[in-house]
Amino acid sequence: MQKGHMSDRRKFILTMARSVGLAGIGALIWSSVLEESVHASLLLRPPGALNEEEFLKTCIKCGLCVSACPYDTLKLAAPGDKKPMGTPFFDAREIPCYMCEDIPCxxxxxxxxxxxxxxxxxGELDINLAKMGVAVVDPYACIAFWGIQCDACYRACPLLDEAIVLEYERNERTGKHAFLKPVVVPDVCTGCGMCEHACITEKASITILPREVVMGRAGDHYVKGWDKQDQKRVKNARATITKTEISKKSALDSLNDETGLFE
Amino acid sequence: MRYLISRRIVQVSIIVLYILAHLYGLKILEGNLSSSILFGAIPLSDPFAVLQMFVAGSIITMDIFIGALIITIFYGLLGGRMFCSWVCPVNIVTDAANYLRRKLGITAIQKRVYMSRNIRYWVLGLSLFLSFFMGLTAFELVSPISILHRGLIFGMGFGFSVVLIIFFFDLLVHENGWCGYVCPLGAFYSLVGKYSLIRVKHNVDKCTECMECKVVCPEKEVLFMVGKSSQIVNMGACTNCARCIEVCADDALNFSIRNFSKKNKE
Incomplete structure (x- = not known):
């Protein structure tokens, strides 16, 4: 083969290899941008939203929910909002979800x-079933925990005395007053954010966070023995017993075993 | 000028209808170019966005499916890339950049930057590849087209910077760079509209070979037959923007309906 001359096949293979390489670079850059953008921040979705992972692949970003919202609560993430672009969200401190009964969004x-x-x-819409997030109280910034009477969040809650309850506790510092501490009931809380909106501290002391971020999970191996429904889970449970060097003997024998101790 | 003016009227009024729907609840065209409701009843969806959703593993609802089907059939019949020149708001930005480019004579002083027209098909492939592996709508999350139309309707944020990038890319880096080389949505509609009916037709008998049409055409390759043979512009990349028709002083280019029965003779 002459120098500088290339067969068509060789040329084709080289062109393809180059294109694939360039595409690979593009894919790496592009995917890192995507990864960054979708994990950028904690954000609250409209009522009824699928979990975040499903939501990101399903939302077509048309903004119809935003248009339908009568309170301008919902916004579509624009560049600069540092949220997955084009998806609807709301900022509870600014404008919370006012829990319309017909849920237009x-x-x-x-x-x-x-x-x-x-x-x-x-078959009937019920906004109280919404799970947009869950309220979390900062007991250090919340002035009710200081002993000052404030029940702004408690009063603002649309599920009054259900999603936020007041816990009475003796104030040892003064000796003659009580704390009225707001405590969130996560099962009931819809995450509408009216409490965060109402909070009187400079930066809200009660904040709505995505449920999957805040809520823990005890795991399947914990069974509530006092709960009949939960206890049923053990009924067909089968245990697998693992034998190791130590567990061959009974626990007591194993503890009393002195071999190797005084050498 | 009449086609240019019609295109601008169509482009602007679509966005205005969306804005009116968002601000005042006018039920003619609600939503945005990703998905809309026409006359409060007919669903319309961007088939490329829906394809990404499908590939990402989302369950496609009936509304979205029908909407995407309507749009696909619409452009499949009319001319796939008519979306690009008659609907897409980015077209106004890139046209402005190209106009300025011609006026300033930037093409004349610039060393040619080589870019392949096929880049867009690679980007199209990558969109679907990344959507599949990341479980996201890969292009929709970064699409400058969506940033622009969504921004105009729902609030721009820093979206103008993205629009400026495209403007300056087209002005300074490569003529018609975004729409003609990179945009995967354009590539998608090129494929959709491969066999569409409304086509520009060239009449070689009238042609004086002034080549004005090739100067204005944003997809010059599609006009390969000019001055050579009478035939329709049959490449999917043609956006039916009608710039060539308007610039032609000899009436050698015109819209026509593709006639499949005579296809073999042409």
Whole structure:
């Protein structure tokens, strides 16, 4: 083969290899941008939203929920918001979800990213079933924990005395007053954010966070023995017993075994 | 000028209808170019966005599926990339950049930067590849097109910077760089509209070979037949923008309906 001359086949293979390489670079850059953008921050989704992972692949970013919201609560993330672009979110401190009974934002969703079933019971829409987030109290900044009477969040809560309850406790410092501590009931809390909006401290002492971020999970191996429903889980449970060098003997023998101790 | 003006009227009024729907609840065209509701009843969806959703593993609802089907059939019949020149708001930005480029004579002083027209098909492939592996709508999350139309309707944020990038890319780096080389949505509609009916037709008998059409055409390759043979512009990349028709002083280019029965003779 002459120098500088290339067969068509060789040329084709080289061109393809180059293109694939360039595409690979593009894919790496592009995917890192995507990875950054979707894990950028904690954000609150409209009522009925699928979990974040499903939501990101299902939401078509049409903004119909945003248009439907009568309180301008919902916004579409624009560049600079540092949120997955084009997806709806709300900032509870600024404008919370006012829990419309007819939930106008959910039925308009064409893609099912906002699921009507998740906020319906017996075929009727029920905004109280929404799980947009969960309120978390900062007991150091909240002045109710200082002993000053404030029940702004408690009063603002649309599920009054259900999602936030007041816990009475004796104030040892003064000896004659009581604390009225706000305590969130996570099962009931919808994450509407009216408490965060109402909080009187400079930066809100009660904040709505995504449920999957805040809520823990005890795991399957814990069974509530006092709960009949939960106890049923043990019924068909089968234990696998692992034998090791130590567990061959009984626990007591194993502890009393002196071999190797005084050498 | 009449085609240019019609295109601008169509482009602007679509966005205005969306804005009116968002601000005042006018139920003619609600949503945005990703997905909308026409006359409060007919769903319309961006088929490329839906394809990414599908590949990412989302369950496609009936509304979205029908919407995407309507749009695919619409552009499949009309001319796939008519979206690009008649609907897409980025077209106004890139047209402005190209206009300025011609006026300033930037192409004349610039060393040619080589870019392949096929880049867009690679970007299209990558969109689907990344959507599949990351479980995201890869292009939709970064699409400058969506940033622009969404921004105009729902609030821009720093979206103008992205629009400026495209503007300056087209002005300074490569003529028609975004729409003609990179944009995967354009590539997608090129494929959709491969066999569309409305086509520009060249009449070689009238042509004086002034080549004005090739100067204005944003997809010059599609006009390969100019001055050579009478035939329709049959490449999917043609956006039916009608710039060539307007610039032609000899009436050698015109819109026509593709006639499949005569296809073999042409």
């Amino acid at each position: 959910v039925p308009v969703c064409p893609s099912g990213a906002l699921s009507q079933e998740s906020v319906s019971s017996n």
